[in-house]
Amino acid sequence: MFDVISAKGGISVWGIVLVVVILLAVGTQVFANLRNVKVAMCQIFVLDGDREGNFVRIENAVTEAKAGRADIICFPETVILGWINPDAYERAYPIPGADSDWLCEMAKKHKTYLCVGLAEKDGDKLHDSLILIDDAGQILLKHRKMNVLTELMDPPYTPGNDVNVVETKFGRIGLLICADTHRDEILERMAELKPDLLLVPYGYAEVEEKWPEHGKRLEFVVGKAASRTGTAVIGTNVVGEITKGPWAGRVYGGQSIAADKNGKTIATAKDRDRDIKIVSIKTGR
DSSP, rough: OHHHHHHHSSSHHHHHHHHHHHHHHHHHHHHOOEEEEEEEEEEEEOOOOOOHHHHHHHHHHHHHHTTTTTTTOOOOOOTTTTTTTTTHHHOBBBSSHHHHHHHHHHHHHTTOEEEEEEEEEEEEEEEEEEEETTTTEEEEEEEEEEEOOGGGGGOOOOOOOOEEEETTTTTEEOOOGGGGOOHHHHHHHHHHHHHHHEEEOOOOOOOOGGGGTTTHHHHHHHHHHHHHHTSSSEEEEOOOOSSSSSSTTEEEBOOOOOOOSSSSSEEEEBSSSOEEEEHHHHHEE
């Protein structure tokens, strides 16, 4: 009866039912592929060379972010010993090593993912590195900064070569570090890997009088990284002051930025002050 009547209109009721079932199935699968992940930008003070004090500040931030139900907790660039600190040649450890082991225990203790920038010693070389640790305390991915600004430390960091992503329960996560996002060819290599989320620690510094205006430059860079890679970017900056080398006296101005896959800013942390900003991101494709 229904088939006869509806066929006069060009399609059967059962045909409509079949289309609806297919659309529901596709919609359900798409929804299943999307994950809602809460990411914390832990914009903390870092004092050059104060390993123990920086550990305290890291743990305090992890505790606060975890209380806010963060799934992934992100920190700025080289938070253990400070950026462009030549003392790291003598004080940094390999990865795995004492510093990364402490961070892994922290992730396991709080049952959270951690993304932390730290100096890495490899023989006579020093790298500006970043690690992603899962909630069981295992290092999932390590990235070595590629664009190392060689003029700022003598000898400079040794640059890395690789751009990688890792599959996690939150989707495919990629890692870059600060000035890596200034280079289009690096962003293009990341885009080819189709990450669902890109985590980037920053050490954005300028002379005192150029803040807070310099935060707009950071916002532009993070937004561009997001639009070029086609994924949300969490850009976590530091607060403090550079104490070594030709940039000594420059201020880290905070203003960490989260941007969606189109490059639109969705969250901004405080200007030149500690801040824990938790952002909800939908990952998956």
